């Protein structure tokens with residue numbers, strides 16, 4: 524059991540879905556985000572923080588013995604936003620953790636680190652990154668930072684290349700990439716419990732029938748996702764529009780992100 528868990532990005536969709544499960548692994552939880560959270564439970568406290576602001580990040584870590592880092596830009600956005608939230612932000616998190624007893628970090632990375640691999644390629648976590656966006660590139664930076672901080676300073680981290688963590692799959696691609704929040708929670712619990720975590724990368728997908736990812740390198744965690752997108756398969760096929768087989772969004776694992784232009788060209 525953790526004494527004090529820090530959850531960044533707590534006001535976001537995944538953060539809000541994880542919150543009710545966290546008392547199973549932590550006696551108290553520090554919720555943080557740039558967006559205010561008005562209603563907190565007795566075991567929770569809220570601390571506003573921009574991840575790009577190092578002193579503000581530092582103020583989050585007092586007594587923290589575990590971190591789930593969800594905060595940051597979660598889709599493709601102009602580079603200045605990515606730089607602040609995801610590159611300076613992740614550096615501030617790791618550097619602050621290093622000075623506060625090195626609590627284990629679960630880092631919400633993304634499948635967009637490897638988005639330009641094709642869907643007929645089965646990947647384990649040792650493949651080279653092929654980011655599909657500046658966003659995916661920023662997550663690759665986070666994973667590499669985690670590697671450096673483990674090898675040099677012994678800071679342990681699980682980088683979860685989350686597929687699609689939503690209440691249910693929204694399109695055909697998500698039948699392969701969908702991750703139930705309960706499975707994500709089990710993965711976090713395993714990572715905090717493991718005798719040794721080191722620097723590990725895992726693909727965050729449930730036990731879906733379609734799959735492109737192989738978690739052999741994280742098998743030591745014993746994580747067995749229990750949920751599957753299969754129960755929505757017929758619904759998704761009936762409602763989501765069919766796509767041409769040669770569209771980039773169909774060819775590549777990153778889906779529609781691979782077809783986006785440069786975000787600084789827009790508007």
Ligand code: NAI
Pocket residue numbers: 531532533534535536537538555556557558572573574575592593594595596597598607608612631632633634684685686687688689
């Ligand atoms: P979200 O966008 O709903 O939540 C992200 C939260 O981070 C927001 O509440 C936002 O206010 C906060 N944030 C943004 N910039 C910040 C900054 N500079 N300082 C402090 N807080 C900041 O995203 P969601 O869906 O909840 O995802 C959570 C994490 O998981 C994100 O890091 C995302 O990249 C990652 N992820 C999510 C996937 C999904 O399917 N939901 C898939 C892959 C990765």
Ligand code: 15L
Pocket residue numbers: 597598633634635685686687688697700777778
């Ligand atoms: C992500 O990284 C995003 O945060 C999320 O909004 C989805 O787009 C997800 O990937 C996905 O690939 O489905």
